[in-house]
Each structure stands twice: as C-alpha cells, then as structure tokens.
Amino acid sequence: MIAGSFNPSFFSSGLVHAWPEIFLSLAACAILMLDLLLNDAQRRWIGALAVISLLVTAVLVVAHPVPTKIVALGGLFELDRMAQILKVVTLLTVAAVFVYSTDYLQRRAIFKGEYFVLGLFATLGGMVLISAGSLITLYLGLELMSLCLYAMVAFDRDSGVAAESAIKYFVLGSMASGTLLYGMSIVYGVTGSLELAEIASVVRNAAIGGNIGLMFGVAFLIVGVGFKFGAVPFHMWIPDVYEGSPTSVTVFIGTASKLAAFALAMRLLPEALGASQPDWSQMLVVLAVLSMALGNIVAIAQTNLKRMLAYSTISHIGFVLLGILSGTAQGYQAAMFYMISYVIVAAGAFGMILLLARQGFEADKLTDFKGLNARSPWFAGMMAFLMFSLAGIPLFIGFWAKLGVIQAVLSVHLTWLAVIAVLFSVVGAFYYLRIVKLMYFDEPTDTTAIGGSILMRTVLSANALLALAFGIFPGTLLEICQRALQ
Amino acid sequence: MMSSTHLLSWLIFLPIVGGVVVLGLGHRATLAKWLSLAVSGLALLLSIPLWTWFKRGTPEMQFVERAPWISTIHSEFYIGVDGISMPLILLTTFTTLLIVIASWQNVEKRVAQYFAAFLILEGLMIGVFAALDGVLFYAFWEAMLLPMFIIIGVWGGPRRVYAAIKFFLYTFIGSLLMLVVLIYLYLKSGSYELAVFQRMPLTLTEQTFIFLAFFAAFAVKVPMFPVHTWLPDAHVEAPTGGSVVLAAIMLKMGGYGFLRFSLPIAPDASRELDWLIIALSLIAVVYIGFVALAQRDMKKLIAYSSIAHMGFVTLGMFIGFQIVAHTGRTSGIAMGMDGAVVQMLSHGLVSGAMFLCVGVMYDRVHSREISSYGGVVNTMPKFAAFMVLFALANSGLPGTSGFVGEFLVILASFKANVWYAFLAGTTLVLGAAYTLWLVKRVIFGEIANDKVAALSDLNGREFLVLGLLALAVLLVGLWPAPLLDVMRASTQHLAEQLLFSKIAP
Numbered sequence: 001m002i003a004g005s006f007n008p009s010f011f012s013s014g015l016v017h018a019w020p021e022i023f024l025s026l027a028a029c030a031i032l033m034l035d036l037l038l039n040d041a042q043r044r045w046i047g048a049l050a051v052i053s054l055l056v057t058a059v060l061v062v063a064h065p066v067p068t069k070i071v072a073l074g075g076l077f078e079l080d081r082m083a084q085i086l087k088v089v090t091l092l093t094v095a096a097v098f099v100y101s102t103d104y105l106q107r108r109a110i111f112k113g114e115y116f117v118l119g120l121f122a123t124l125g126g127m128v129l130i131s132a133g134s135l136i137t138l139y140l141g142l143e144l145m146s147l148c149l150y151a152m153v154a155f156d157r158d159s160g161v162a163a164e165s166a167i168k169y170f171v172l173g174s175m176a177s178g179t180l181l182y183g184m185s186i187v188y189g190v191t192g193s194l195e196l197a198e199i200a201s202v203v204r205n206a207a208i209g210g211n212i213g214l215m216f217g218v219a220f221l222i223v224g225v226g227f228k229f230g231a232v233p234f235h236m237w238i239p240d241v242y243e244g245s246p247t248s249v250t251v252f253i254g255t256a257s258k259l260a261a262f263a264l265a266m267r268l269l270p271e272a273l274g275a276s277q278p279d280w281s282q283m284l285v286v287l288a289v290l291s292m293a294l295g296n297i298v299a300i301a302q303t304n305l306k307r308m309l310a311y312s313t314i315s316h317i318g319f320v321l322l323g324i325l326s327g328t329a330q331g332y333q334a335a336m337f338y339m340i341s342y343v344i345v346a347a348g349a350f351g352m353i354l355l356l357a358r359q360g361f362e363a364d365k366l367t368d369f370k371g372l373n374a375r376s377p378w379f380a381g382m383m384a385f386l387m388f389s390l391a392g393i394p395l396f397i398g399f400w401a402k403l404g405v406i407q408a409v410l411s412v413h414l415t416w417l418a419v420i421a422v423l424f425s426v427v428g429a430f431y432y433l434r435i436v437k438l439m440y441f442d443e444p445t446d447t448t449a450i451g452g453s454i455l456m457r458t459v460l461s462a463n464a465l466l467a468l469a470f471g472i473f474p475g476t477l478l479e480i481c482q483r484a485l486q
Numbered sequence: 487m488m489s490s491t492h493l494l495s496w497l498i499f500l501p502i503v504g505g506v507v508v509l510g511l512g513h514r515a516t517l518a519k520w521l522s523l524a525v526s527g528l529a530l531l532l533s534i535p536l537w538t539w540f541k542r543g544t545p546e547m548q549f550v551e552r553a554p555w556i557s558t559i560h561s562e563f564y565i566g567v568d569g570i571s572m573p574l575i576l577l578t579t580f581t582t583l584l585i586v587i588a589s590w591q592n593v594e595k596r597v598a599q600y601f602a603a604f605l606i607l608e609g610l611m612i613g614v615f616a617a618l619d620g621v622l623f624y625a626f627w628e629a630m631l632l633p634m635f636i637i638i639g640v641w642g643g644p645r646r647v648y649a650a651i652k653f654f655l656y657t658f659i660g661s662l663l664m665l666v667v668l669i670y671l672y673l674k675s676g677s678y679e680l681a682v683f684q685r686m687p688l689t690l691t692e693q694t695f696i697f698l699a700f701f702a703a704f705a706v707k708v709p710m711f712p713v714h715t716w717l718p719d720a721h722v723e724a725p726t727g728g729s730v731v732l733a734a735i736m737l738k739m740g741g742y743g744f745l746r747f748s749l750p751i752a753p754d755a756s757r758e759l760d761w762l763i764i765a766l767s768l769i770a771v772v773y774i775g776f777v778a779l780a781q782r783d784m785k786k787l788i789a790y791s792s793i794a795h796m797g798f799v800t801l802g803m804f805i806g807f808q809i810v811a812h813t814g815r816t817s818g819i820a821m822g823m824d825g826a827v828v829q830m831l832s833h834g835l836v837s838g839a840m841f842l843c844v845g846v847m848y849d850r851v852h853s854r855e856i857s858s859y860g861g862v863v864n865t866m867p868k869f870a871a872f873m874v875l876f877a878l879a880n881s882g883l884p885g886t887s888g889f890v891g892e893f894l895v896i897l898a899s900f901k902a903n904v905w906y907a908f909l910a911g912t913t914l915v916l917g918a919a920y921t922l923w924l925v926k927r928v929i930f931g932e933i934a935n936d937k938v939a940a941l942s943d944l945n946g947r948e949f950l951v952l953g954l955l956a957l958a959v960l961l962v963g964l965w966p967a968p969l970l971d972v973m974r975a976s977t978q979h980l981a982e983q984l985l986f987s988k989i990a991p
Contacts, residue, residue, distance in 0.1 A: 410670055423659070437639060440639060475558065479558055
C-alpha cells in the first residue's frame, strides 16, 4: 500500500517522469477527436499523425534522464533503464507497424481512424505496464492494452474469421487476466503489499520465499504470464488469433504485446518475487521446454505463414524463458536482448506479408512466397535475412540472442536444457529454411509486381537490414541490455 | 608480424564486399563475371604474400590482427594464421579463382547471384581458417553454410532441394553442439580466445564431452563414416562449382577443426577415444572404397572417393597416440599430422580437378552416368590426358600430390601397428581400382554413342583451369619440401600439445 500520508505536491512532482505517457494519451485523444472531423480523403493524415506522436513520445522517453531507478506517484510508477529501453522499442515498433499497415488497410477499405487510436491506447497500456511499480498499475496497463487489442482483432467487421478470433482472444485473455488477478490477490494476502519493491523486501526479509500460500500465488501469476506470452500449455489462442486477425493487427500482437508480456514477467518474477526464484524457475523450465518443443515441431506442419509464425513465436518465447529462468542478471539481459531482437525480426516478417498482400489476396500462404527472388531479388533477400535471423544463424541478430540465453542456462549448470534448446533450434531452422527454399529454389506462380509505398518499402528494408547490422555488430544493443539490467 | 598490412582482413572482406557489389549488378551478367574475376584474382594475389612473408620455423600465429568486437561477451575480432591454416587459405583463393573461370559459360540463370555467392563464400571460408576467437570462428563457420545452401538449391540438379536442406541441417546440428561447448569453455575461462581454450586445464569427463561435441561438428564436415550420407547427395546435386568448393575446401574444415579444436583443447579425451576415430577412419578407407567401386554416377563415385581419402586425413591426425602407446617414442606423431595436412591440400586439388573434369563432360553431354560415356579419348584427347593425370593422382601415384600425404600417413601407421598400415594401404589398391576403372569406362575404349562422337575438345578456358590444377598437383607431388617446411613447426607444436596432459591436478 502507499506508505505514509498522501502528499499532493509530492504526487504531482512525480508526474514529470510520466510525461511521455501523458503526452501519448493526450495525442491519442486528440487524434480520436480529429478523426471525427475528417472526411475519407483527409483520413490518411491520421496515420501520419499517429506515427509522429509515437516518435515524439519516443524522443520524450529518451530525453528523460534515468540515472537510477526512479519511483514516483507514490510507488505506482517506476522508471528504470529497462523501462526506458522497452518503451523506446515498443514505440518505434508500433510506429513501424503503423507504416506497414497503412497500405493494407486502405486496400481493404478498413482504413479507419479507430485502428490508430486503438493502437495508440494499446501502446499507452504497454507503457504503463512497462513502468508499473505496483500490482495495480501492472494490471491497469495490461487491461488497457488487452482491451484495445481485442477490439483491434474484431476491427474488420465483415470478416467472420476475425470476429471468431476476437471472441476467442477475448475469452481466453480475460481468463488469463482473471488468473493473474487471483495470483496477485494471493501475493497481496501473503505479503500485505501491492508495491513491487515492498513485496520483494517482505519476501526476502521474512524468508517466506518457500511459503505455500505464496507458491500458490506464484503459480497463478505464472499461468497469467504464460497466457500473455503464449507459452505452452497456455498457447492455444496464439495460432488462431494470429491467423484470424487482419495482418495489420497480427503484427501488432506479435510484436508490441510481446514486449509488454516480457515487462510483465520481469516485473512480477525477478523484481517482486526474486527471492522465490528457485520455485518459479522450475515452473518456467517446464514452460520453456514445452514451448520450444511444441512450437518448433508443430510449425513444420503449417501451410499458412501467419500460423507458422505463430508457432515460431511460441518457440521463441521458450527461448526467452530460458534467460528469465536462469535467475541471473546476465540471464535477464539475455532474455531482454532476445525479446528485442525477436520483435525487430517479427515486425519485419509480418511486414513482408503486408507488403505482398493485395486487394483480395492475403499473401499469408507459404506458397505465396514462391519464386519471390525472381519477382523482387531485393525483398527476397530481406525476407531471407529475417528468416536466417529467426533460425539463429550467425551474422544475423537472432544468433546473438540464442547465444545469450544458452550462455545464461549454461552458467547456472543447466547443460541439458542448453542441449535441448540447440536441438530444437535445428528443428526450427528447417521451417525457416523452407521459406528461403520457396523464395529462391522455386519458380514464381504469381508475377504481379510488388506493391507498397516508398515509405513502407524503405522502413521494411531498414527493418530487415537492422537484423543484419545488429548481427554483425551486436555490441551496442548488448551493452544497452547489459546496462538496463545490472 | 606484418599485422600493419591487415592482409588477412583484406582477404576476408574483399571477396565479401566484392560479392555484395556483384549481387547489386543484377542483370548485367557480363560485368558481374568480369568483376568476379577481378575480385577473385586480386584475392589470390593478396594471398601470395602470406606464403612469401610467412616466417618459417615458428608455431606462432602470424599476420595477427586484433580488434575489439563484442565487449559484453569478451569476443574479439582476432585473426591470424599458422603453418596449418595458411596453406588452406591459399587453397581457398586458388580454388575460387578457378571456379570463377570454370563457371564462365555454364551458368545460365541469375548469373550475378551465382558469382556473388561464390565470392561471399570465399571470404567466409578464409574467415574460418583465420579466426582465432571462438565466436568469430563459429560465426564464419555457420554463415558459410548459407551461400552453399543457396548454391546447391538454386543451381543444382533435380533433387537439389532435398540435397540442400539435408546438407544444411546435417552440418547445423553438429555445429550447434560445438557452440554449447564453446560457451561452456568461455564460462570457465572468461575468454573466447582459442589459445586460452588450448591452455586451460580440464578434467577427463569434461574433455570427453567436449571432444564428443566437437566430434559431432567436425565428423559431419569431414565427413566420417556414419555421418557421411549428406555428401554424395550434396555433391551430385550441386552445380560443378559447388561440388568443387565442397570437395576442395569445405571438407577440409572438418579436418582443420580436429587440428585446431579437438586435439589441443581435449588432448586427454582424444587419447582415450582415438580408437573411435581410427576405427571410423579405417572403415571409411576400406568400406567406402568398396562403395565407390559400385557407383554408376561419376560425381557420386568421386564423392565416395573423397570420403575414403578424408579417412586418411583423420587417421593421420589421431594415429600419434597409438605410436606413443606402441613404441614409447614420439617421433612419428608429427609425421602423421604432416601427412594429414598434405593429404587435405592434395585432396583439395585432386578432387576439385576431378569434379571439374566431370563438369566439362556434363556441360557437353548433360549426363553424369558412367554408362553414357566411353571412348572420350577419341574425341577429346587433351581432356583425356588431364583426366588420366588427375585419376592417377587420386589413386596416389608417386610424383603426384596424392602420393605424398598417403605415404606419410601409411608410414606413420606402420610405427603404430602393422595392421593399421595394412588396412590403410588397401586404399592404394581400392583407390586405383575405382578411379582407373572409371577412367577405363569413360575415357578409353570404343566411342560409345553419338553424343560422345560429337564431343569437342577443351576450349582455352577449360584448358587453363585444368592446366593450372595439373601444375599444382605435380608441383606438390614432385617437390613437397617447401610445403612441409611451412607447416613443420606448427605440426611439431601440435604434437607437443597432444602429449601434454591437461587434466587438472
């Protein structure tokens, strides 16, 4: 609970740390209002405004110095380097997602201001979650984000599949939120506090890390986190939602919401419950092994690229969990690096689907990528970079991500887990290579020229080249992650 | 020494950058070819100073360059060569130039991409041989698979997709186990430097696991007996240039890995498990020799012959422990190693040449079946002369490069055990049998069919390529002393490392 008496001036002085969030919410409201006044022809400015407000927010986040951890607003809000970096990555990713989506939405005649407004609010939810200092803000941020996402999935009103996915996502997501809330209430009951720092110190000092009540709470929290992450056995919603949603929403769920889920896991497990790390580690081991196994194996059988990437996400979440479960600072850094690199690559991969999609043609089948090298050598190369990166082949960013988490589990003497991880990444390599095979070894069945605005092509190319650039010089990003979680 | 010239960096990055530029040329095929020729020629020229400026008589790494790369994991851009890796780099630049010349006319689709793939591959392969940092080595080692994957898959034969994916996954799985070991060694030592790995003490159990993981990576690459099945597929389906790179250079990386990693990092486990390597090597020599005899496809026959010859390489590397065990003396260890390295280089030249010969015939007849040929000597006398020379080199005729390595390895085996030498010696019979029988069926006899009757002899370009290779084969065969001289200090040093137990007190 908030300690001491409420002091308004102290409270408002803390608002300065939340300035980016405040700006973003004002911008989202303004865009919502503006959208009412515009006609269809003018509406395309909405997208540009949304991207600009995201970029401005990112600048605001970067401009705010974070020398050490800042706790503000009576413990509700907490700003550390990890939060700063995750926010910047989230904002830039969402900006890229908006750029990728514009053409797609216009061609589908669902270019509405609501997409951007909901996206902005979801981003805001993600930011609140990332900066949460208490279980309350954590939950608020999560729900703000999730509710926006449910609506975004159902956004294409005429699509039955999308409506079905939305219901599925909503029901399962609410269940996950409920479980999470239940876990939080148990933790509150045991520790008597909602503040993460307070919980951490109670668990550590009272040496109740192994308390049976707390264990129940932890188990429910892990179920909730597992749902949001999409780790096996809580992954059922991922393939259907990925496939059923409009691709412009899938890319949002596949990137920005994963960063938020990562923040959720980091805030709850290492930060609040660091003292019971041996217990939650064991649970995460099970989740990680199952995710890597099921994700990689089932992905082989997919013929739909969005579905394949859904299973691929599940397997990558398994790898991220490897870093978290190791319980060392180095492991958390590795997990964060993994998450960021995955988001960069996944944004590019979904972006490629959006690029190839046309009127009445989703380009989400594996076979739609046949002979892409003959149609556009440049974008075939970009897609190949992304696939190699997902497969974890050196000189692409995905390799350093894998290297980091494997190093993390080896350093805590879980050699068997490292061996399992590398074996499943061989399985994974197979289906990523299959895309490369389709693009390079097969002849095209479709010879339509590649569409997309100049802006989209540029951003997408930059995105894919980033996977290569960080693959050759991963030092900067590794250092950023290292400094974020010391 | 000579680090100020950044010679090795140039050798690594010139082909890679050149390859990217060639890739950008798109449809301008002729320009792409000439640019590739210029880049690969320049790379060969740049690699000559490696030989001439190389300081003989020291096992120290030379042409060393060291720059920080990834500080968080203490990995450096740390490269250098010794007497073992330097000749392999020369082999790489030489072979790549020949491939560029040999592929001049027989690539029809996506010409720029084809040449770019070979140039990028060249740079990455030189990187593998030059890397002295574990992560750097691994990065080059894996990245090298990608251009080869594309080469087999895009320009290969009818079953190219199967072959390409099999090639990739086979090598990938072994490599990842090596990665786990590299990370393990890093966590123990706090550095990725190979020299540190080679110095650090390790228990026998650790060494055994390390050895087995390295074995998984390198045995696949060599390839050794039970994990060799990707090679015939890859060779048969790859375009000629791809086959040449595979046979001439990529297979050598397995052997190089044993010399650079397995033996010095886990010497005690190597001693404990040398029976495994020796047994698999002898099986490769004898059994695969018989398998080669039964082939009907020329490329497959040469592929199996490669496996048998690489068996010699691994035998020569690991025979040293048996020599010590049987004679108590250490004099033959380095001889076995010398033999192994010479055999690697010689096999690079000879098998590359054999694949080019098959390529020459394939370009004209579009068949790799032995039965489609017969009496080629009547229409292609110049070609027949080269083919016979390379066939004799492949069967280890004295005076050719094939003889030197095989002779040294058999001699070393004699010191260990007469039976090893006997079994290894069967290769002289079997090798002669399958190679010469191939020559008899393809080159000699009556003209078999109309297609053979219509063959035209070598053009100037093909003559140049095969002529250069023939010169190299004869040079190494007749006068191997300079080569042995270059690597002597390094193999001696390696032999000393083997005898020094690393088990922590």
